[in-house]
Amino acid sequence: MTTLQQIDLQCPICENRFRSQAVVSTNSFGGKRTDFHERAAGTQPLPYLIHTCSRCGYSGSERDFTEDADVSPVLKERVWNELAPAIATGPVSGSEKYEAAAKVADWQGLEPRHVADLLLRAAWCCVDEGDIEAERFFRRKAAWKFDEALQSFDGVARDERAVLTYLVGELWRRVGDAKLAAEWFNRVASEVVDAHTQQWVIDAARQQRDCPREWFG
16 A cells, blocks of 8 residues: 655745655555556555645656755746646646656756656656546657657667667557557567577567557566
């Protein structure tokens, strides 16, 4: 089960002090979905790994609310102009937290891989929220960002490229673009650096291209 605790945070944008819930411990069950979405027993931990300021909407992990947070005048302006208005409309869902965190990371100029990971988690939250259209929206955005990371020479470690290439294919498959998904799945083998340890990703790409299934073993 997932165990939560209350934590006190101070926003580096507006200096608002607020309380949030954070994950103390969690456990998974039933393996991972084919897009690496790991499930937990009981309360799902994802929405509690990102925190959102209740005043301005600035969002990020717990460390993003410390003195080490990268806060520039431009970032402050964008948070107030683009994130703060949404706070006034009511409670923020898990997917909205990750979307806001992805925007903040992008505005800070962080690596596309990091932004893509946040967008992928927004899509995972949408699964639990039952919002199919938003899920597809975030899967597309995550796929584009992972693609951007893969195009960068230093964006993805060499031994991770095959897995991310597979993941982009799986994201497009779940969106419903079978042709584009197949193109990505077909690239996986060429990105493998160790056929012995990475045979599983070659097999997964072939499986999802030819006869898709939902769960890894």
